[in-house]
Amino acid sequence: MDHAEQQHLAGLPFYAPQGGEVALFTHAWRQRLPVLIKGPTGCGKTRFVEHMAARLGRPLVTVSCHDDLGAADLVGRHLIGPQGTEWHDGPLARAVRSGAICYLDEVVEARKDTTVVLHPLADDRRQLPIERTGEQLQAPPGFMLVISYNPGYQNLLKSLKPSTRQRFVALDFGYPDAATERAIVQAEAGVDAGVAAQLVHLAQGLRRLTGHDLEETASTRLLVMAARLSADGLPLRAACRAAIVDALTDDADTAAALAEVVEASL
The missing domain is CATH 3.40.50.300 (P-loop containing nucleotide triphosphate hydrolases)
Structure with a gap:
């Protein structure tokens, strides 16, 4: 180019x-x-x-x-x-x-x-x-x-x-590969490479999650939303809870399972 x-x-x-x-x-x-x-x-x-x-x-x-x-x-x-x-x-x-x-x-x-x-x-x-x-x-x-x-x-x-x-x-279209998704999260949210890597790692864990009635999994859009909240000063775990876990489900048991993945990933 x-x-x-x-x-x-x-x-x-x-x-x-x-x-x-x-x-x-x-x-x-x-x-x-x-x-x-x-x-x-x-x-x-x-x-x-x-x-x-x-x-x-x-x-x-x-x-x-x-x-x-x-x-x-x-x-x-x-x-x-x-x-x-x-x-x-x-x-x-x-x-x-x-x-x-x-x-x-x-x-x-x-x-x-x-x-x-x-x-x-x-x-x-x-x-x-x-x-x-x-x-x-x-x-x-x-x-x-x-x-x-x-x-x-x-x-x-x-x-x-x-x-x-x-x-x-x-x-x-599918979700981007890990390197591309990290670049997207960094560019869209203005976070550093470490935060972007954590969020992409989390997304990969959630996308492998089976046995729960989720209509959708963690999208790149949700990662960017969580990253923007984090960039504005909200702790990353709280940002993931609001922008990813609670956005994906209303079921308490499913939310608890997703929250465990968040804790293990972060």
Whole structure:
């Protein structure tokens, strides 16, 4: 990496690459291909998209999907205004018109009618039909569709159909290796290498923990939160209790088991 590239990256949202994901995303954007990012909660999916949007010089429109999110919330709807009924673009239509990167986070949480809207945008047509206005928006070259979900939450009711999945280039994310995760915790929280190493060691112990009904394990995000509390003066054990143990479970027995791992690791 030359000096000019280092200076450019210094002004971007921090992201520590784990493999070839930066190159793959860049190639997909150049080839006007949509991207599907799979990975557990708190592993850096959203930060990666923010980093890549800035790196490519594109505006970013992010939508956090939820159970009540439908096609009209994405595309737009008619609303009553001072001059009568007016059409208002939703975030997806705004992203298409402006040539932005549109990121739909946890897309499987949205209602099923949303994925149907994405199909003509995610194939060679790159079009967004707006039935209520009769418009057919053609995505400009800079537009890119990115979706993400957590495979750990997949079930028969919340999954992507093959007809949707096969329109996307897939990126599979996991938690970083120990060295990369230590660098992330240091950079994000401003703690020293020793604290970062302790937290990563703790996370590795918690991720090996079995026999407890945990929906999620200790994510990189939780490590950064604990590190930030520690950097502000809270004792590290208390920071781990608040940001990791109590964030992962409400069950007293499970919390006690996690706390034992904290004590053994620190």
